[in-house]
Each structure stands twice: as C-alpha cells, then as structure tokens.
Amino acid sequence: MGPSRCHCLRNSHDATYSARWSPGRRTRSSAARPGTGKRAVLTRTARLTWLVIGLLSLAVGALGVALPLLPTTPFILVAAFAFARSSNRLHNWLINHDVFGALISNWQRYGAISRRAKAASVMSMAALLAISLALAAPKAVMLAQLVVLGAAALFILSRPAPPAE
Numbered sequence: 001m002g003p004s005r006c007h008c009l010r011n012s013h014d015a016t017y018s019a020r021w022s023p024g025r026r027t028r029s030s031a032a033r034p035g036t037g038k039r040a041v042l043t044r045t046a047r048l049t050w051l052v053i054g055l056l057s058l059a060v061g062a063l064g065v066a067l068p069l070l071p072t073t074p075f076i077l078v079a080a081f082a083f084a085r086s087s088n089r090l091h092n093w094l095i096n097h098d099v100f101g102a103l104i105s106n107w108q109r110y111g112a113i114s115r116r117a118k119a120a121s122v123m124s125m126a127a128l129l130a131i132s133l134a135l136a137a138p139k140a141v142m143l144a145q146l147v148v149l150g151a152a153a154l155f156i157l158s159r160p161a162p163p164a165e
Contacts, residue, residue, distance in 0.1 A: 047086045054082030054090065065099070071124055073103050073117050080104045112162040121156050125149040 042050070061075030076094070083091035095104050106112045113121075129149060132142055 050082045050086035054079045071121050076100045076103050077107055106162040110162050113159040115161050118156055122153050125153055
C-alpha cells in the first residue's frame with residue numbers, strides 16, 4: 001500500500017505527522033504526579049473540566065462569604081485544587097487573594113483550619129439544621145442532614161488550628 005493522504009492511515013510513528021496532529025493531544029498542567037515530582041500531562045478536556053469545577057466552586061465559595069448558611073472554606077479549597085490542575089494564572093491569583101489566600105495557605109501548609117472558619121462552619125451547619133427543623137422537614141431529610149453535617153463538623157473540628165493562632 002502506497003503513501004496515503006488520509007491522516008488516519010498514516011504511520012503514527014511518523015514524526016512529521018505526530019507533530020502536526022494527534023488524537024489525544026496533550027497540554028501542560030501544573031498538577032504534580034504523586035510520588036514522582038513530575039508534572040502530569042492532562043488532555044485539554046481534562047483541563048477544561050477542572051477549570052469548570054474550579055470556577056463553579058469559586059462562585060459558590062464567594063456566595064458563602066455573603067450567605068451565612070453556605071460554607072466558604074471547602075469550596076475555595078476545591079477551587080484551588082481544580083485550578084492547580086487547569087490554570088496556573090487562576091491558581092496563583094487564588095492563593096495570593098486577600099480573603100481566600102489564608103484559608104488555602106493554612107490548609108496546604110499545615111492541614112489546618114482557623115478557629116474563625118471552624119466556628120463559622122459549625123454555626124452555619126447548626127443554623128441549617130435549625131431551619132430544617134423549623135420548616136418541619138421530613139424525618140429522612142433531617143436524619144440525612146444530621147449524619148452528613150455531623151460528619152463534616154467532626155472533620156472540621158478535628159483539624160488543627162494554624163500555628164499563628
């Protein structure tokens with residue numbers, strides 16, 4: 001069979017072909033591969049997915065600053081995690097942010113949550129349970145909230161405070 005003009009029949013080892021087009025074309029990422037110290041290479045689709053997750057988490061976390069029943073910290077941490085895998089620019093902006101930077105820094109360095117963030121989170125969870133009780137939520141919903149929010153509260157309260165506190 002002679003040379004073909006169809007890209008799908010070309011030899012995938014052909015350097016000129018693979019440099020121009022590749023079905024699984026890879027892009028750069030800032031996410032380090034665990035245990036290797038090397039950066040993982042993510043596809044464009046994966047980077048776009050992480051970017052969307054980061055933007056949605058950041059939006060919900062930002063709403064949590066103004067809405068007392070919506071926690072901020074977990075959404076900001078998810079946004080930082082997602083941006084580290086999708087956008088160096090957004091990740092750097094977030095970790096250097098005046099409001100959110102300290103939350104992320106404390107978590108990354110010490111696995112710690114500040115006392116203020118702990119108090120706000122637990123009070124928000126308690127308020128949500130009180131509102132559900134006042135609105136006479138079904139028992140199954142109350143039980144589910146109690147289990148999930150209780151586990152989340154235990155996790156948050158079990159984290160150490162940052163050394164500066």
